[in-house]
Amino acid sequence: MAGNAFGQAFRIVTWGESHGPSIGCTIDGVPPRIPLSEADIQPDLDRRKPGQSRYTTQRREDDLVRILSGTFEGATTGTPIALEIQNADQRSKDYSEIADKFRPGHADYTYWTKYGIRDYRGGGRSSARETAMRVAAGAVARQVLDHLLDGIAIRAALVEMGGDIVDRANWDWAQLEANPFFCPDPSAAERWAAQLDAARRNGSSLGAVVEVVAEGFPAGLGEPVYDKLDADLAKAMMSINAVKGVEIGDGFAAARLSGEDNADEMRMQKGRISFLSNHAGGVLGGLSTGQPLVVRFAVKPTSSILKPKRTVDRFGQDAEIVTKGRHDPCVGIRAIPVGEAMMALVLADHLLRHRAQIGL
Numbered sequence: 349m350a351g352n353a354f355g356q357a358f359r360i361v362t363w364g365e366s367h368g369p370s371i372g373c374t375i376d377g378v379p380p381r382i383p384l385s386e387a388d389i390q391p392d393l394d395r396r397k398p399g400q401s402r403y404t405t406q407r408r409e410d411d412l413v414r415i416l417s418g419t420f421e422g423a424t425t426g427t428p429i430a431l432e433i434q435n436a437d438q439r440s441k442d443y444s445e446i447a448d449k450f451r452p453g454h455a456d457y458t459y460w461t462k463y464g465i466r467d468y469r470g471g472g473r474s475s476a477r478e479t480a481m482r483v484a485a486g487a488v489a490r491q492v493l494d495h496l497l498d499g500i501a502i503r504a505a506l507v508e509m510g511g512d513i514v515d516r517a518n519w520d521w522a523q524l525e526a527n528p529f530f531c532p533d534p535s536a537a538e539r540w541a542a543q544l545d546a547a548r549r550n551g552s553s554l555g556a557v558v559e560v561v562a563e564g565f566p567a568g569l570g571e572p573v574y575d576k577l578d579a580d581l582a583k584a585m586m587s588i589n590a591v592k593g594v595e596i597g598d599g600f601a602a603a604r605l606s607g608e609d610n611a612d613e614m615r616m617q618k619g620r621i622s623f624l625s626n627h628a629g630g631v632l633g634g635l636s637t638g639q640p641l642v643v644r645f646a647v648k649p650t651s652s653i654l655k656p657k658r659t660v661d662r663f664g665q666d667a668e669i670v671t672k673g674r675h676d677p678c679v680g681i682r683a684i685p686v687g688e689a690m691m692a693l694v695l696a697d698h699l700l701r702h703r704a705q706i707g708l
Contacts, residue, residue, distance in 0.1 A: 349463075349473070354587070355693060356575075357700035358492065360485045364435075365467055366475030372432040373481040375488055377700060378418065380426035382495045389413050389431070389487040396483045396685040410436065413484050431484050435477075448661045449669045453651025460662065476589040476679065479686045486689020489696035496699060500564035504687045505532045506680055507644070508557035509540045510547070530684040548677045551654030556680025560585070560643045560687040565630070565695055567638030569702045576634025577641075577698055584690035585645040590679045593646035597629020612637075641695075645687065647680040 353361045357377050364371030378384075390413060397411040411433055418429030447468045450457040455474040459466045466472060493500050503521060506529050507514045514533035524530045527537035547554050570577030578596045585594045602610050605627070612632075613624045623639055630641035652675040659669045676682060 354584070355697040357704060358489060358693065358697040360482075360693065362478055362481040362485070364478070364481070365472045366435075366470035366477040367467070367472070368435060370432050370434045371477060371481055372416075372430065373485050375418070375429040375431070375485055377697075378424050378426065378429055378488060378492060379495075379700070380424055382424045382491055383422060384415070384419050384424050384429075384488065384491055385422055386413055386415055388491055389415075389484050392483050392487040392490075392685055392689065393433075393480060396480060396682055411480055429488060431481065431488075433480055433484070446669060446671065448663065449667050450659050450661070451651060451669060451671055452657045452659055453648070474589070476682075479589060479683075479689075482588075482693070483685050483689045486685075486692040489689070489692035492696045493692060493699065496703075497564065497566070500562065500695075502560070502562045502688050502691050502695075504530065504558055504560040504684045504691075506530050506540075506556055506684060507532075507559045509536075509678060509680065510543050510554035510556075512536065512539055512543065513557075529681055544677055553650035553653050553676075554678045555649040556647045556678055556683075558645055558647065558680055558683050558687050560641075560645075560691045562630075562641040562691050562695060565636055565638070565641055567636055569698050570631065570635040571698075571701075572634045576631070577636055577694070578629070578631040578634060580694045580698070581631075581641070581643050581691065584694050585643055585687060588645065588647075588683060588686050588690065590647050590650070590683075591645045592648050595644050596631060597642050598627045599629075599644065602627060612639075641691070643687075643691065645683075647678075647683055650676050650679050 352363065353359060359376045360373050362373040393411045393413055414432050416430040416432055418425055418427050450460070454471065456466060456468070459474055470477065490502065505524055509529070514531065514536045518533040518535060520532055523532050523534050527534065529537050529540055531537040531540065544554060581596065582594045585591055598605070610627050612626060612628055614621055615624060616622070623637065626639045626642065628637065629643065630637050630639040652671040654670060656668050656670050659667050661667050
C-alpha cells in the first residue's frame with residue numbers, strides 16, 4: 349500500500365490499524381537540539397482521544413504516546429523519531445455481522461475492490477484511529493515551529509454543525525475549552541448540544557465545518573507552482589477521514605464578490621506593509637502573506653449509524669445493514685486537533701524547505 353507518507357523536508361510515515369496491537373509513526377527531518385519529550389506530545393493527544401463526553405465515541409483509549417527513537421537527554425538528535433501508541437479497547441465482535449457486507453458511506457467496497465481483502469474490524473487502515481498519529485506528529489511539528497519562529501499560534505474551532513453556523517460577533521477563542529464542541533460561540537454550543545442529543549436518540553449523526561487558523565507565520569514561504577502553500581494545506585485537510593470539502597480564506601464565497609471587494613488592499617503602517625482585509629486567507633500565489641492562514645474543511649455526517657440501510661454483500665446479494673459499535677455522532681468534534689496537526693505539519697515542512705533553499 350502506497351500513500352502512507354506526508355511531507356518533504358519534514359516527513360512522516362504512519363502505520364497501524366484500528367484493531368491492531370498498536371499504531372505509530374516515523375518522523376524524518378526534525379532538526380537536532382529541539383526540546384522534546386512525551387509531555388510535549390500528550391496534551392494534543394488528550395484533546396483528540398475518544399470518550400471525553402457523550403458527544404464522542406465511548407471507546408476508551410488512553411492514547412499514551414512513547415518516543416522510541418530520535419531523542420537524547422530530552423532533545424532531538426536529528427535522527428528519525430519513532431512514536432507508538434498501544435491500542436487497548438477494541439471490540440472486534442461489534443463488527444462480526446458486517447464481515448461480508450459493505451457499509452454505505454464507508455471505504456469498505458472501494459478498499460475491497462482495490463485490494464481484494466479488508467479488515468472489517470473498525471475499518472482497519474481506513475479508520476479514523478489513524479489520525480491519532482497525525483496529532484502526535486503534529487505536536488512534534490509544533491515544537492519545531494516554536495523553536496524556529498517567535499509567536500506562532502495554531503488553533504481550530506467548530507464553526508458549523510448540522511447546518512447551524514456560529515455567530516462570529518460572539519467569537520471567543522477562550523470558549524473552545526469551555527464546551528465539548530471546541531466552539532467559539534457559547535450560544536451555538538448550547539444549540540448544538542440539543543441538536544446532537546436529538547440526532548443520537550434518532551440513531552443518526554450530523555456533519556460539521558472546522559476552521560483552522562495559524563497566526564505568526566512569516567510572509568514569503570511556500571512555492572509558486574505545484575507545491576503552493578494553499579495547495580498543500582488543501583491536500584492535508586482533504587486527507588483527513590470524512591472530509592469532503594476544503595476552502596482557503598473566503599473560499600467559494602470569493603466567487604460571489606467583485607474584484608474590488610475581493611482584493612486585499614495594502615497600506616504602510618508603522619513602517620511595514622499591512623493588509624486591510626484577508627479574503628485570500630493568508631496566501632497569494634502559493635506564498636504566505638504574513639496574515640493569518642485560514643482554512644476550513646467540511647466533515648460529512650458519521651456513516652456508522654443505527655438506522656438500517658440498504659447495501660450489498662461481497663457475494664453480490666442485496667442486504668440490509670445496521671452498524672453497531674461505538675461511534676462519534678459528529679466526527680467533526682474530534683477533527684479539531686487533527687486539523688491543527690495537519691496545519692502544523694504543512695507549516696513545519698514549508699519552513700524547513702524555505703530554510704534549505706533561501707535561509708531564514
